[in-house]
Amino acid sequence: MNKAKWIWYRGDFEIYHHMLLSCRRQEYGCDYPCQWHISRPEVSASFVKDFTAERDGVVRVVTRSKGMIRFGGKLHPVNEELRVPAGEHRIVVELYDIEKFPSFFIDSDVLVTDETWIAECFDRAPVPVGWKPGFFSAGDDPSVFPFEYADISPVSSEKIEGGILYDFGRETFGPVTVQIPAGERATLVYGESRAEATDPENALVRETLNSSDDPVRPARAFRYIYVKSENAEKIGVSAQYEYLPIEDRASFSCDRELVNRVWDLCAYTFHLNSREFFLDGIKRDRWVWSGDAYQSYMIARYLYGDPSVSERTIVALLGKPPYRTHVNTINDYSAYLIISVWEHYFAGGDQEFLRSVWPRVKELYAFIVSRLDENGFVVHRQGDWIFIDWGVLDKEGAHCAEQILLWRTHLAMAQLSEVLGETPEADYQKSAAKLYDKIYEYFWDGEKGAFIDSFTSGRRFVTRQTNVFAVLFDFADGEKRKSVIENAILDPDLPQITTPYFKLYELMALCKIGMLGTAQDYIESYWGGMLREGATSVWEAYDPTQKGEEHFAMYGSAFGKSLCHAWGSGPILLLSRWCAGVYPTSVGGETFRVEPKPGKYRSFAASVPIGSGKVRLRYSAPQITVETDVPGGTFVCGDAETPLEPGRRYVFKLNKS
Amino acid sequence: MNKAKWIWYRGDFEIYHHMLLSCRRQEYGCDYPCQWHISRPEVSASFVKDFTAERDGVVRVVTRSKGMIRFGGKLHPVNEELRVPAGEHRIVVELYDIEKFPSFFIDSDVLVTDETWIAECFDRAPVPVGWKPGFFSAGDDPSVFPFEYADISPVSSEKIEGGILYDFGRETFGPVTVQIPAGERATLVYGESRAEATDPENALVRETLNSSDDPVRPARAFRYIYVKSENAEKIGVSAQYEYLPIEDRASFSCDRELVNRVWDLCAYTFHLNSREFFLDGIKRDRWVWSGDAYQSYMIARYLYGDPSVSERTIVALLGKPPYRTHVNTINDYSAYLIISVWEHYFAGGDQEFLRSVWPRVKELYAFIVSRLDENGFVVHRQGDWIFIDWGVLDKEGAHCAEQILLWRTHLAMAQLSEVLGETPEADYQKSAAKLYDKIYEYFWDGEKGAFIDSFTSGRRFVTRQTNVFAVLFDFADGEKRKSVIENAILDPDLPQITTPYFKLYELMALCKIGMLGTAQDYIESYWGGMLREGATSVWEAYDPTQKGEEHFAMYGSAFGKSLCHAWGSGPILLLSRWCAGVYPTSVGGETFRVEPKPGKYRSFAASVPIGSGKVRLRYSAPQITVETDVPGGTFVCGDAETPLEPGRRYVFKLNKS
Secondary structure, eight states: OOOOOOEESTTHHHHHHHHHHHTOOEETTEEOOOSSOOOOOOSEEEEEEEEEESSOEEEEOBOSSEEEEEETTEEEETTSEEEEOSEEEEEEEEEEOSSSOOEEBOBOSSOBOOTTOEEEOSSSOOEEOBOOTTOOSTTOOTTSOOOEEEEEOOSEEEEETTEEEEEEEEEEEEOEEEEOOTTOEEEEEEESSHHHHTOTTTOSEEEEEETTSOSBOOOEEEEEEEEEOTTGGGSEEEEEEEEOOOOOOOEEEESOHHHHHHHHHHHHHHHHHBSSSBOSBTTTTOSOOHHHHHHHHHHHHHHTOOOHHHHHHHHHHHOSSOOOSOGGGBHHHHHHHHHHHHHHHHHHOOHHHHHHHHHHHHHHHHHHHHTBOTTSOBOOOTTOBOOSOSSSOOOSSSOHHHHHHHHHHHHHHHHHHHHTTOOOSSOHHHHHHHHHHHHHHHHEETTTTEEBSOSSSSOOOBOHHHHHHHHHTTOSOHHHHHHHIIIIITOTTSOOOOOHHHHHHHHHHHHHTTOHHHHHHHIIIIIHHHHHTTOSSOOSOOOTTOOGGGGGOBTTBTTOSOSSBGGGGHHHHHIIIIISOEEESSGGGSSEEEOOOOTTOSEEEEEEEETTEEEEEEEETTEEEEEESSSOEEEEETTEEEEEOTTOEEEEEOOOO | OOOOOOEESTTHHHHHHHHHHTTOOEETTEEOOOSSOOOOOOSEEEEEEEEEESSOEEEEOBOSSEEEEEETTEEEETTSEEEEOSEEEEEEEEEEOSSSOOEEBOBOSSOBOOTTOEEEOSSSOOEEOBOOTTOOSTTOOTTSOOOEEEEEOOSEEEEETTEEEEEEEEEEEEOEEEEOOTTOEEEEEEESSHHHHTOTTTOSEEEEEETTSOSBOOOEEEEEEEEEOTTGGGSEEEEEEEEOOOOOOOEEEESOHHHHHHHHHHHHHHHHHBSSSBOSBTTTTOSOOHHHHHHHHHHHHHHTOOOHHHHHHHHHHHOSSOOOSOGGGBHHHHHHHHHHHHHHHHHHOOHHHHHHHHHHHHHHHHHHHHTBOTTSOBOOOTTOBOOSOSSSOOOSSSOHHHHHHHHHHHHHHHHHHHHTTOOOSSOHHHHHHHHHHHHHHHHEETTTTEEBSOSSSSOOOBOHHHHHHHHHTTOSOHHHHHHHIIIIITOTTSOOOOOHHHHHHHHHHHHHTTOHHHHHHHIIIIIHHHHHTTOSSOOSOOOTTOOGGGGGOBTTBTTOSOSSBGGGGHHHHHIIIIISOEEESSGGGSSEEEOOOOTTOSEEEEEEEETTEEEEEEEETTEEEEEESSSOEEEEETTEEEEEOTTOEEEEEOOOO
16 A cells, blocks of 8 residues: 555645745734735545455544545544445545645555545546645644754844844744743844844834743744843743755855855755745745746756745645636736746656646636737736836837747647647647737837837837847747847847846846856856845845945835845856756756856856756866766767766866857 | 724625535534535735725724734734824725634724725725624624524423433524533434434434533534433533524414414424525535525515525525536526526615626526537536436436526526626527527427427426426416416326425416415415424425324435425415415515415415515405505406505405405
8 A cells, every 4th residue: 555645635735825825924013915816725625535445444534624434325423433344445535624624644454545535626527636745644734834943043142222132143934932031021023134123113023022922933034033122131032943854956066166155045045935835035025926936946946856846836826716817916927837837847747747737727828818919919907917027118008028928828838738638729839829920020120120018109119128038938039039139138228137036037048148157247246246245145136336224125115125035046047057057858857968068167066956867067177077867868068969878977078168 | 974894805704604504514423514615705805995084083903804904105003003194095904814704893983894995805806895784893703693592491301211301392403501510421412303312323413522522512403402321310401592683574374273383383494494594404404505595585585574694695605706516516506596686686676785796696607608508408517416306307418497497597697687787798688589499499399288308318208397497487478388287287197296395386386377275275284284293393395194203214314304494484485475465566676566365265364575665464255454564566356456555554355266
């Protein structure tokens, strides 16, 4: 028999924990619910298993839900012994759970709960049950997310006016424990910066407690904890780091020490934001945004080579139909989600996961398509947010970047339906081809040699963002691609991209067109700049012209900026993908390429996960040593290609590029 | 200012309480979840109000939910004082509630929560908030349904083997309180009958308790409570009757004492089943079934003349889209629900309620239409249950009765959309007309002079059920109607209807074609028969050929039959509608007819609610006295019509009919 595991209606685990997560943001003493519809898990579900008991046995359905068992033509209560005679049986467990979600566990000699059970929610076709690592014994509880904890202590404390300031040495996340003696009160101010912690009025997270409050406070982001109390020295403060036990399968170091520190900064930042799902930032918003997550999936594929957080995030963001608004209310974010599903499948090759989300992907796609205009363009409809990026974009009428995302979405649907052997009802490929022509017809400006943002406004603005997408998503090719690069991407007179979010897309596009050096420079100036400012995790944004506390302000709040933002971990992706140069060329990395480019580095060492294996590289100009532990690899240098046999060490001479 | 009231996202109250209700059935010590998808309330909602404060004031958002207030450009916590300066303001309250549903209350000099607030669930257009009577002060809690309670005591107790049997004298519903001394245990067996209570193995509801369990047990149905314990005499037993404070606006009595007792039995049964929503039965299933509810709406319009339970039931049954199965999984039950919405509107004229459910009605209709066949017929699709009635129906292929319901549904959609001033996107009227022709083409059997059940099977069965619908829903008219009556409804050789559920439709049809006397006879034989068997509420079914405990068995269980079933209250409808003869002829009863027919009764007295008023009748052959307190009435006797002026007493001579 398989290992016994807690099982539930597939998706409920993610939906439930995403619901909790979406309600955890706090600001200025307020609980700040997220600004879009939150899906709830199922109230009830039915679980079926046909099995053969080799001998007489006893089964116990262990559950915190309520319900009953249909077995042997009778009803039986849960959490009690059920005698199972040897022979062939069907068992049906019907559960409801008003507070959490229906889940249960059987571990016996004759029957266990495992992935072979089938679940039904009464209004949908039966599907395989859901389960997750971490829930393998009767005492486990799937409504409690299985984080791990490590004690952490302040590295220093400091008496300041009105209390004591504790510094934990670096950005962290977890529950703080405060022991308040009877009769005492204290205000706890959380700070990602010293300035924030010592400014109770403007700090985002603060709370006033007395001795009867739970001493263990909810897990939150902080580096500093300011205990404001007349008797602060009597108040014990300790904390735990709450984290996922997920290991890095990637590493990178080079001859530039600053770059190595940036890598570590990025990896740590990424771990802090890898929780139930990929967060945007651990202090703010503490929500799951599909655009941010899209970048996180790409980073995670390189840093972790582990699909678990990405899968949970995709399931949480898909939520439950009906789709009445775009994901996070943003048109582009729905598109990223569908594109993500394809890219996730391509990287991991998990058809079973794909099948489980496919019905929702189709519904989301249908929602997108239902709101297109007569040209098949994405346009602004009631409730929409055409985002793409902050900054000077011309969003009047249909925006070109949205159309490129839509085109990529049509293609992703075509790719996905092909994998699943479905004859697409709507011909996705045809939709993509038609849109391709329309985009050229309406958005290509022959004089400017680039795509314009809007044909409606008459302004014919060319922006980096739109043209970055044309290259990044392989929309422009041949002469048009060259033109876009020359006339938009490399045009110094176009407004610069100022958000780190879109900057990652730009750097990816630059790497893609061979300008790794520009990305390498930017890593040292932008990420290195933050390090010089004392950052212990990557900030949401960094402007080198700002001074002191100016760095912490954003969205009109003195400490509104997140100092630990997932999208800042992009260097992991840039260095693994374009410097180490490892990337899959077929589903699941069954074939892959190793095309290293040292760029400005004289030496580097990298490990990069691919499929179930790893590529190890060690470069010291001009030689590179390459080793893989899985088949399918090809070393590429210019036009020369060399198949890589697993377990063999290859030494190549590398042209600097 | 309006009276302050708790407010929430409209529908959440019903959805929440329906969720709880759907999880309360118990059988044989098991919790028995209902067998269809259960909707959940919203996790989060946003509430907006633009208002003018005449002077400076203080507002407190009282809530058990979590969230924040957007006011004056800042965030503010809930449950704290918020200063509101004189002037014009917008206040936004954003709440989430993982456990219940978001709701809150403001009562102040400058602002109150009332029906003028607007709610938003982020993915839908803003709508007026929901509220209900019973939640008018800060201490109220909308997650607790506002039942009323009356102490009730056993009328007798009896020592029997192993314990004490308490008899509460009649069927009732509510929490039983058992005081179990420390160290003692007791098994509580609930019985609608003495036989059930004293048969712990086969009784549907039983539980074993010890002194540490909550002495107040969940509200359940019972007449008898058997306390099985070695020391039963030490265990205190008391109970409360849990009920809605809803008054009868109808009354009926006649010269047949048995009929008067039937009326009382029916009224009491109906009250027991009128709870958060209309139940099918209070012991089993304790669920809300749309077909059962359809009959209850009709009965309630006469007995209560109060729309509140019907409204809640309609909202609960509509639940939340998407619709992936029919209501209660039954095709006919979806149709009844839409027809009910029309009939409910016609009786009460509440356009505001209609507007609030209309989007869901349209979605449900779209679901129905999406599953029709190429002829526009309802056919069995995956997950469907073509019910109509138990008994010998020919359900191969499209069934005629389903088509008649669909035809009525198309018409109801046409009527509803006309009221709301919508140009129906799908031409409902046209759909009805097309279906009308198709039904005659495929189901009318000229030789048999009646509608056949199925044209697919080739058996050309004629059943009462189908032809009852043809008359009841005014599908057949003119010669066809006469033929249906003669060749089906009055044909003694056709199989009899055996279920009390469908029997009510048949009796309604018989009354409609002028055969009140048959219904009057049936009231005395069927309902009177139950009374003779000692019923204290109307049973789910009654077969006079059964003896003793045979009456209590159903669905293969010794006590599976519900002894308190709402559909048994039909005589209320029959006597009010066809004997007293009061019925609306325009929306809200603005015009109505009084067309009394004594049938077999030599005298009767009746009060019948109509619109906001009442009609009082007193008949003693051959004279009838009629009085109304609202305008719009017309007295009808044969071809003679007399307008009824409110407040005037009329005396007419009535032909026996």
